[in-house]
């Protein structure tokens with residue numbers, strides 16, 4: 001596999017060449033370039049009018065950075081003059097580990113076509129496991145996992161988790177739920193149904209099949225916290241009737257159900273309380289702060305900060321989260337575990353950092369920005385928490401897990417991802 005052009009250093013200045021660990025009897029390690037070849041590359045190559053169709057021709061508009069990263073992705077040709085696209089499927093897949101049947105797990109990932117889910121799916125597939133994705137494509141998209149469709153270890157099922165579903169499996173990662181405020185507030189009742197009935201159905205499945213069950217809960221269960229940083233035994237400060245309640249209370253009751261099944265029925269459960277996570281494949285238009293800022297800066301628009309910019313957030317890179325989820329699933333830890341990066345930024349400083357990194361990447365690529373972008377401030381939405389930072393002591397102690405990616409490194413990779421998307425015409 002060709003190595004990527006970009007060197008990533010971890011928090012200690014060591015180069016990151018792989019992600020994952022061999023821990024708790026489950027080896028989740030894969031080379032970073034193998035993962036990158038699945039997302040840091042355009043799916044489309046552009047053709048000029050009357051170009052002869054050659055699926056191997058990457059085209060002149062192909063983003064520099066992503067050139068030649070992988071020969072395994074489906075390629076399609078984009079015609080800017082008609083704004084049309086011709087899709088090509090290749091019956092060739094990225095190489096996956098060959099596991100003995102006794103080592104191969106049958107893993108169900110609900111919400112596997114979403115941002116977090118698709119990265120988890122990539123990792124589990126490269127590791128050689130059998131993966132089934134269950135998704136209703138409300139916020140996720142087939143394109144995030146299309147490079148696996150047709151692979152003998154992979155199955156993609158369109159299904160809404162509020163309806164029961166039966167399948168034999170060993171592990172269930174239950175991620176299905178819209179995660180960004182505009183999406184979960186779009187139909188608040190449906191969000192509560194997804195959180196409650198979806199979790200009930202998947203716990204019922206875990207009970208019947210004796211599969212281990214992991215739910216992706218959220219730092220939002222702490223609401224607007226009065227304790228900083230938030231440890232897992234903090235009970236939270238949530239407005240039960242506010243705009244965010246459908247999500248916050250939905251996740252709280254999903255946790256209640258999870259521990260109900262654990263205590264009453266002996267279901268083997270894991271609860272991950274995920275803090276703000278960012279990375280490639282995030283929907284750039286769903287109002288989450290990292291993608292908002294990057295896309296605004298790349299488009300030469302001003303960066304919008306809601307409030308006075310003094311509210312703080314911590315941001316974790318997607319590969320750290322996937323490491324944490326896999327570690328937790330395979331560990332013996334049944335208590336809730338915070339998975340997040342404790343490096344805290346004010347939103348104002350974070351906007352400045354994004355602006356600086358976008359300018360750096362543009363300079364490295366020889367791009368001339370149309371204008372110098374500014375940071376502008378607007379009114380704060382309801383119930384937006386002032387401060388949020390994980391206490392990850394439990395994850396450190398019981399999973400031996402801690403984030404490796406610096407925010408700067410993650411942001412650079414994400415800027416390059418969105419830049420490639422813009423270059424191919426899909427953003």
Ligand SMILES: NC(=O)c1ccc[n+]([C@@H]2O[C@H](COP(=O)([O-])OP(=O)(O)OC[C@H]3O[C@@H](n4cnc5c(N)ncnc54)[C@H](O)[C@@H]3O)[C@@H](O)[C@H]2O)c1
Pocket residue numbers: 110111112113114115116117134135136137138139140141159160161162174175176177178179180183194198216217218219273274275276277278
């Ligand atoms: N991304 C974060 O920063 C973050 C933080 C905390 C918690 N989480 C949790 O992680 C999980 C994944 O989040 P994400 O960021 O990938 O969000 P996402 O919106 O990108 O992915 C959610 C996926 O679930 C699917 N889905 C939604 N409702 C469904 C339903 N009723 N039936 C079947 N599929 C359904 C969507 O189509 C999508 O593919 C969510 O449970 C979210 O609450 C994410």
